[in-house]
Amino acid sequence: MQLSLGPIFYYWPRQQVEDFYHQALASPADIVYLGETVCPKRREVHPSEWLEMAAPLAEAGKQVVLSTLALIESRADLATLRKLCDQSGCLMEANDMAAVELLSERNLPFVAGPSINIYNSASLRVLQQAGMMRWVMPVELSRHTLQGILEEVQQFGLAQQVQTEIFSYGHLPLAYSARCFTARNRNLPKDDCQLSCLDYPDGIPVHTRENTSLFTLNGIQTLSGDIHNLLAEYHDMAAIGVDILRISPNSSNTFQVLEQFDRIRRGETLSNQLIASDQGAATFCNGYWYGKPGMDFT
């Protein structure tokens, strides 16, 4: 299986983004997704500059994919997206049906990101006909559903035409809103958010009043409080036909995590505790994979 680095969900200063992708050069990631997927106001890296940042990665043999916004609301958002579709020249990840439409109009192949709803093989086939060459399973679906979809994909004879990618490590993207929860936390209106997200390189943790970790706020996006971790399912995922495992960036140990997935890929035996020790107090979850509440850990 291949390893991918998902798009950075958070808002980092430009230098931090550059350093991150510089580190990615020598990492075991085969595929690198970059681009802003959460908020159009984040311009530390301008939409047109992501591709420049991608060039060395492509030269280093990585497949580069430009990810796009998950929630397209205004005419300006749509115009920016249209421009990216016209000019990118590289594979793109659609995170809204707008991107699916624009890319399919241009007869360009695309990746359907985790916020494109593919819950069954009939949906997968509609998008494959529109040009989808890879799908990232929606995060709330289980192994059982994945297996069912992949069996049907096989029956349709589409297995060679569509790759399957699974969100395998990181805080799960759970929801998108019109409201900016980071600005709300600071009692600021969204239109004057003062780019507050820059102060939270891993989002803002939300706990219950009993101190149970619940969510993570990241602008208009809500992520899981716990870290979804499917490292232990590596061989199972390979066996049922998964092609790519996605590791979602955080500001501290992304490359160690990638390293560990790579070590399993190379045949080493690792335990979850190894990652746990790198992540400090973080707790893991994997419930979705087992058809349970996403926050559960088996």
Add this chain to the structure above:
Amino acid sequence: MELVCPAGSLPALKAAVDNGADAVYIGFRDATNARHFAGLNFNDSKADQALEHARRHNVRLFVAINTYPQPHNWSAWQTAVDRAAHLGVDALIVADLGVLDYARERHPQLALHLSVQGSATNAAALSFYQRRFDIRRAVLPRVLSLSQVQQLSAVSPVDLEVFGFGSLCIMAEGRCHLSSYVTAESPNTCGACSPASAVRWQETASGRESRLNGVLIDRFKAGENAGYPTLCKGRFKVEEQTYHALEEPTSLNTLALIPQLAEIGIKAIKIEGRQRSPAYVAQVVSVWREALDHYHNAGECFTPRREWFDTLSRVSEGSQTTFGAYSRPWQ
């Protein structure tokens, strides 16, 4: 503008029809619709009666088949589409690409509306559904400001329906997994958000507590209005403050925006609430009927009446209402 009203039961449907609905939307008694609650919705004979009652009063009937099937239960959604088509309803409200594809292929004459769960918020997304499935109408997610709705309406390839009143989803519908993260059940997979089966109420020394699958959602002091523990409306700790981190218990009410919505070309107003009682439906529908008729007659001189707001506030979550995302400061 067409007034599209909810019915979770035959009495609620009659209440909607009798109080002035132009169209009523219902769901079948299974997970194929986004209000899959115990004791709610329509079996075959009730759906027949619903259609007959609606027809007799010249009211249109829509069926919501707006959740997302998975391989193990796909056939239930096919069956639901076929049932609705054979009933002869006026439109299906659908979200899933595969279900849209099936409905369009199998029943080419059937009118299809894109459900709010389809999560289309812009012209390009609407164009995808229009070109592939010839949808006639789309219900917009409650994430757009009024000016964004206006921009979209000017270029939309299909008629637009917007939410007018009821429970307020603050996340882009169809792309929210908060509920399954805590309970394993979500609107997309099971037609339920923060399902009642996962709710527990407990009286404790520090107050009344509401829990969802064991997770503390809120704690209420004596006399505080204890709302249903929907995940996005709980009180949580963020950076040492405890507050409604996502949203307060409140309902959406756009009654005062009727003239603007009509002027920008919105074709239908949706009232949320198939899970509500016939009495609730009767009250809300009659206020909206009166308001729309008043606008029809008064045009620019439309002034909402105080008693309309009073009636709607009394039946609102937390007894308060908001314009939600239509108003930029809310965002």
